[in-house]
Amino acid sequence: MLRLAIQKSGRLSEDSLALIRECGINFLSTSYKLKTEATNFPLEILFLRDDDIPGYVKDGVADLGIVGQNVLVEAGYPNLEVETLGFSKCRLSLAVPRADAYASVESLQGKNIATSYPNILGRYLAGHGVQANLHTISGSVEIAPSIGLAEAICDIVSSGSTLLGNGLREVETVFRSEAVLIAQPNLTPEQQDLLEQLQFRMQAVRRAKRSKYILLNAPISALEEVRRLLPGIKSPTVTPLAEAGWVSVQSVVQEDEFWHITSQLKAVGAEGILVLPIEKMIA
Numbered sequence: 001m002l003r004l005a006i007q008k009s010g011r012l013s014e015d016s017l018a019l020i021r022e023c024g025i026n027f028l029s030t031s032y033k034l035k036t037e038a039t040n041f042p043l044e045i046l047f048l049r050d051d052d053i054p055g056y057v058k059d060g061v062a063d064l065g066i067v068g069q070n071v072l073v074e075a076g077y078p079n080l081e082v083e084t085l086g087f088s089k090c091r092l093s094l095a096v097p098r099a100d101a102y103a104s105v106e107s108l109q110g111k112n113i114a115t116s117y118p119n120i121l122g123r124y125l126a127g128h129g130v131q132a133n134l135h136t137i138s139g140s141v142e143i144a145p146s147i148g149l150a151e152a153i154c155d156i157v158s159s160g161s162t163l164l165g166n167g168l169r170e171v172e173t174v175f176r177s178e179a180v181l182i183a184q185p186n187l188t189p190e191q192q193d194l195l196e197q198l199q200f201r202m203q204a205v206r207r208a209k210r211s212k213y214i215l216l217n218a219p220i221s222a223l224e225e226v227r228r229l230l231p232g233i234k235s236p237t238v239t240p241l242a243e244a245g246w247v248s249v250q251s252v253v254q255e256d257e258f259w260h261i262t263s264q265l266k267a268v269g270a271e272g273i274l275v276l277p278i279e280k281m282i283a
């Protein structure tokens with residue numbers, strides 16, 4: 001049996017639950033029950049505050065956890081990370097009031113900075129030879145300059161709208177973060193085996209999300225060009241069409257290259273291009 005700790009409610013919750021379900025693991029979840037057991041995989045799920053997850057996993061109270069790298073590194077346990085998960089991407093940034101002059105990180109020397117991440121920020125500033133007074137607060141950090149608590153802040157930024165709404169300007173990126181799977185260091189061999197099964201499924205889900213299945217028709221004369229554009233996993237499937245001189249080609253394409261490749265496919269004579277989502281992808 002493995003115990004997995006995930007965030008009870010917040011920015012990580014929905015994607016963590018979705019990932020577990022996409023791995024084919026079924027469980028009942030209700031907002032008032034803080035522990036549940038999967039029905040078709042030896043997994044127990046604990047619903048916790050995200051700040052508590054690294055410590056629980058380090059102590060082996062939970063075997064696995066899903067948490068942001070920002071919280072993991074701040075807690076001092078970066079070595080627990082076993083897999084990046086590709087969601088809850090954000091950055092920890094320094095920001096100052098929009099009207100204030102800012103030349104470089106050195107201009108923060110001796111200033112008051114409010115943050116929930118004193119360890120990550122302290123290391124960053126020390127790396128730049130800057131000494132500042134860090135005020136640790138646990139939330140609503142962006143309010144600090146406007147109430148006279150600090151001249152600058154360091155907090156999570158994603159779209160930047162919270163900074164904008166509070167009259168602040170992002171000046172330095174201190175740390176980049178995404179959700180990660182973490183594991184306690186003393187898993188039994190049986191638990192290690194279950195973790196590997198889980199990672200295998202998570203990787204298949206992630207790979208599938210980045211890829212699309214593509215089908216198209218092309219004149220045989222364009223086949224070499226189409227093969228070059230769509231190499232697929234091993235090579236594309238090519239089947240003849242009823243109409244002489246034409247083939248149907250099926251392959252896999254990376255989502256971020258899709259539009260670029262499609263325009264080249266059209267240029268070499270491809271027609272009737274269909275693109276389908278892939279649910280799982282095993283290499």
Ligand SMILES: Nc1ncnc2c1ncn2[C@@H]1O[C@H](COP(=O)(O)OP(=O)(O)OP(=O)(O)O)[C@@H](O)[C@H]1O
Nearest residue numbers: 007010011012049050051068071088089090156158
């Ligand atoms: N705006 C955002 N965009 C993307 N990811 C974010 C954003 N804000 C936070 N995150 C990520 O999600 C994690 C959880 O954020 P959330 O705001 O839910 O935390 P919290 O308020 O501390 O929750 P808890 O109540 O569990 O302590 C953060 O540590 C960070 O990794």
Ligand SMILES: O=P(O)(O)OC[C@H]1O[C@H](OP(=O)(O)OP(=O)(O)O)[C@H](O)[C@@H]1O
Nearest residue numbers: 011139140156157158159160161162163
């Ligand atoms: O750059 P943005 O897209 O505006 O996102 C950044 C904000 O998101 C997070 O807060 P959240 O909304 O999760 O609220 P919280 O303070 O309750 O954690 C974070 O603490 C920032 O305040």
Ligand SMILES: [Mg+2]
Nearest residue numbers: 049050051052
């Ligand atoms: Mg928290």
